[in-house]
Amino acid sequence: MNPDSYLYLSAILFSLGALGVLIRRDAIVVFMCIELMLNAANLAFVTFSRMHGRLDGQIFAFFTMVVAAAEVVVGLAIIITVFRTRRSASVDDANLLKY
Amino acid sequence: MNVTTASVQFTGSAQSYLSPTGVEVAFILIGLVVLGSALLVVTVRNLVHAALWLVVCLGGIAGEYLLLGAELVAWVQILIYVGAIVVLLLFGLVLTRAPIGHTDELDVKHRAPAVVVAAGAAGVLVTVVVDAYRKVWLEPRAAVPLGTGAANGAALFKYWVLPFETLSVLLLAALVGAIVISRRGADGDSDEPESVGTD
Numbered sequence: 001m002n003p004d005s006y007l008y009l010s011a012i013l014f015s016l017g018a019l020g021v022l023i024r025r026d027a028i029v030v031f032m033c034i035e036l037m038l039n040a041a042n043l044a045f046v047t048f049s050r051m052h053g054r055l056d057g058q059i060f061a062f063f064t065m066v067v068a069a070a071e072v073v074v075g076l077a078i079i080i081t082v083f084r085t086r087r088s089a090s091v092d093d094a095n096l097l098k099y
Numbered sequence: 100m101n102v103t104t105a106s107v108q109f110t111g112s113a114q115s116y117l118s119p120t121g122v123e124v125a126f127i128l129i130g131l132v133v134l135g136s137a138l139l140v141v142t143v144r145n146l147v148h149a150a151l152w153l154v155v156c157l158g159g160i161a162g163e164y165l166l167l168g169a170e171l172v173a174w175v176q177i178l179i180y181v182g183a184i185v186v187l188l189l190f191g192l193v194l195t196r197a198p199i200g201h202t203d204e205l206d207v208k209h210r211a212p213a214v215v216v217a218a219g220a221a222g223v224l225v226t227v228v229v230d231a232y233r234k235v236w237l238e239p240r241a242a243v244p245l246g247t248g249a250a251n252g253a254a255l256f257k258y259w260v261l262p263f264e265t266l267s268v269l270l271l272a273a274l275v276g277a278i279v280i281s282r283r284g285a286d287g288d289s290d291e292p293e294s295v296g297t298d
Contacts, residue, residue, distance in 0.1 A: 003235055005123075006163065007228040009130045013137055013160075015221035020141035022213035028191045029146060032153050035184065036137055039160050042172075049246075050167045051235060055254040058246060061172050062255070065179050066266045070273035072184050076191045077281035084283075089195035092207075 006047040014040035027079045027089045031072065038068045126166055133159035150189050157181050169246035 013036060020033030042061040049057025082094050136156040140149050157180040164173035207213070255263060 011224035015217045016137045019217035046169045058169050058172050059259050073273050073277045077277040083195045
């Protein structure tokens with residue numbers, strides 16, 4: 001079958017994630033949408049790996065997952081720290097670097 | 100760096116554009132599930148429901164990996180994303196006392212520009228993909244022995260050892276950084292603001 005279909009899915013998923021980052025206000029939901037975008041990129045990587053008959057794309061997908069895990073850990077720590085000082089997890093309220 | 104012995108020959112003329120194999124039917128069904136649940140993650144008003152729809156979406160993407168023959172990636176996706184990251188996000192929702200239930204204050208006021216930007220991004224990406232990969236074909240699954248644990252392990256530890264080690268350092272740094280950031284101003288940090296009370 002044509003790999004186009006997988007890449008369409010990946011592109012539309014990425015755009016949905018971007019839409020979510022733009023329209024949601026809760027920082028944790030913004031994180032979920034970033035995960036959607038990372039997954040779309042991973043899907044494209046795995047599709048390319050299949051297309052070229054090599055494993056490099058899949059290895060990159062693993063690396064992306066590791067970076068996503070690190071990002072979520074640090075991001076949640078930052079969100080919880082912001083929540084502790086501002087009593088809100090909204091991205092609109094996080095407008096100061098130092099409180 | 101030829102990882103597998105199978106080299107894929109792109110044969111564009113041998114197959115027809117309409118071959119309703121099981122893989123394609125499964126791809127379409129799972130793809131609809133993925134897109135629908137992703138849309139719900141973006142739009143649903145209940146934050147916990149958004150996290151649970153994210154589980155559906157990530158599980159569907161794991162199914163797509165299986166269809167692509169990437170078995171290890173699919174199971175790692177289930178383990179890391181569905182098992183760990185979504186649980187972490189749910190903990191984050193609970194710890195920040197996110198409103199459980201429907202709330203209208205979760206979206207920004209100006210939604211139309213965001214929709215325009217996202218539609219533009221989708222249009223550009225889809226156009227580029229159409230232009231680039233119109234004549235490329237995927238080999239049948241049996242022709243490409245990819246994605247097993249053994250093959251992935253061999254590739255990872257033969258050719259990607261240095262990035263692997265670097266990533267382990269990154270994970271350690273993230274671990275330490277998360278602890279340092281979220282530590283509750285212990286033992287007299289003078290720049291800590293006044294205590295926000297006991298919670």
